[in-house]
Amino acid sequence: MKKKVVLLGATGSIGSSTLRVLRAHSERLQLVGVAAQSNDRELAAICHEFAVPHAVLNDDASYRRARQGSGFPGTTQLSSGTQALEALAALPEADIVLIAVVGVAGLRPALAAIEAGKDIALANKELLVLGGAHVVKAAQRKGVRLLPTDSEHNAIFQCLEGHPHGQVDKLILTASGGQFRDSPVDQLATVTPEMATQHPNWSMGPKITVDSATMANKGLELIEAHWLFNLEPERLEVVIHPQSIVHSFVQFIDGSILAQLSPPSMTFAIQHSLLYPERATPVEATVDFTNPFSLDFKAPDYARYPCLQLAYDALRAGGSAPAVFNAANEVAVARFLAKELAYLEIPEVIRHCLSTTHNDPSPSLEQLLEIDAETRAQAQALKF
Ligand code: NAD
Ligand code: MG
Numbered sequence: 001m002k003k004k005v006v007l008l009g010a011t012g013s014i015g016s017s018t019l020r021v022l023r024a025h026s027e028r029l030q031l032v033g034v035a036a037q038s039n040d041r042e043l044a045a046i047c048h049e050f051a052v053p054h055a056v057l058n059d060d061a062s063y064r065r066a067r068q069g070s071g072f073p074g075t076t077q078l079s080s081g082t083q084a085l086e087a088l089a090a091l092p093e094a095d096i097v098l099i100a101v102v103g104v105a106g107l108r109p110a111l112a113a114i115e116a117g118k119d120i121a122l123a124n125k126e127l128l129v130l131g132g133a134h135v136v137k138a139a140q141r142k143g144v145r146l147l148p149t150d151s152e153h154n155a156i157f158q159c160l161e162g163h164p165h166g167q168v169d170k171l172i173l174t175a176s177g178g179q180f181r182d183s184p185v186d187q188l189a190t191v192t193p194e195m196a197t198q199h200p201n202w203s204m205g206p207k208i209t210v211d212s213a214t215m216a217n218k219g220l221e222l223i224e225a226h227w228l229f230n231l232e233p234e235r236l237e238v239v240i241h242p243q244s245i246v247h248s249f250v251q252f253i254d255g256s257i258l259a260q261l262s263p264p265s266m267t268f269a270i271q272h273s274l275l276y277p278e279r280a281t282p283v284e285a286t287v288d289f290t291n292p293f294s295l296d297f298k299a300p301d302y303a304r305y306p307c308l309q310l311a312y313d314a315l316r317a318g319g320s321a322p323a324v325f326n327a328a329n330e331v332a333v334a335r336f337l338a339k340e341l342a343y344l345e346i347p348e349v350i351r352h353c354l355s356t357t358h359n360d361p362s363p364s365l366e367q368l369l370e371i372d373a374e375t376r377a378q379a380q381a382l383k384f
Helices: 013-024 040-050 060-069 082-089 103-115 126-142 151-160 185-190 206-214 216-229 267-275 306-317 321-337 345-356 365-381
Strands: 003-008 029-036 054-057 077-080 096-099 119-122 146-148 168-175 236-240 246-252 257-261
Touching (some): 029 082, 040 054, 096 103, 103 119, 119 126, 146 151, 146 267, 151 168, 151 257, 206 216, 216 236, 321 345
Parallel strands (some): 096 119, 168 236
Antiparallel strands (some): 246 257
16 A cells, blocks of 8 residues: 655755655655645646646645646646645545645644644644644644654654653754854854855755754754653753764663764655655665764854754743744844845844743744734844
């Protein structure tokens, strides 16, 4: 029996790595639904190649363009909008939904998939940062699996297997340190969007590449780890590991540490989460021990990475603070990429939004979405 997969965010960086895994394992995995924001040509090409029966283009203008020129196969049912995205996430024939859209747009589709009893492979971290309490509760209630596709969380998930929660001392997330890890701190003021969107190890979408440079990404991942693995901030640590080969560690109460290693490509984590609990041949070369190489580790310097400190602060504060952190960061990064803000103003936007927003200790999902929208407006209007 093939596992039937819905892929939300099919034209992005995670999306294209997922297609490589699907091509290599077509005898085990079948693509039954795809979604993208606006890239109609690429989505149509995917529907042709994989004979996908259901597709959603979220953007209405792109959808209308696709309907007119229709490069889509006649056998693909194409729809548009957020409700269509939620319906796709709950597609009756699907077994697993890989959520690889960017930002909080992934939240409602994730909840729709959970309500429909689908397992989730989760690449999108922002939805857990915003709505972690609600998503985890819903998944537990419905008895569905939240399988981490983010490489660090996938590594931790693999290391934790078979070990009771009470034996875990801490989780240690590895971080590449981004492209400015060795630049003098006083040169960070001159970083441009062109510089910040080039990553030394990983090929990823622009937003997460900037987040990697500021380590806001690791901050979001700490919050993601808190929700996925039910551990308090004191038991979540970050270590800089420039080679991105160890994807994270689990330290147990007896001092033993387990790690997961694979080359810096998302195909390993994607394949693991889609095929789980099965394993199969990888689509890329594995770690090669025939040529010498080193693995380095060092503690992060918070003066270089103020966004990481702000993420810890938000995680410790709890309530609505992580949602504020996420929304402020997303807008600040977009404004930096649009050349409206300087690189060092990204943490300043987050700091300002966190310190001026009342922290609601247990917000409802609707309240969180309101706080998200308000924070975005605030971060957008902020002038320096
Ligand atoms: P990306 O920008 O390359 O791709 C995003 C995809 O989502 C595109 O297909 C886009 O069309 C689609 N999309 C965006 N908004 C949408 C909407 N509202 N409705 C439907 N489709 C929409 O991003 P990415 O780098 O692939 O990252 C995707 C997610 O995975 C992010 O949450 C990111 O944090 C996470 N992630 C990425 C990587 C990586 O290596 N790229 C690693 C770990 C986690
Ligand atoms: Mg990651």
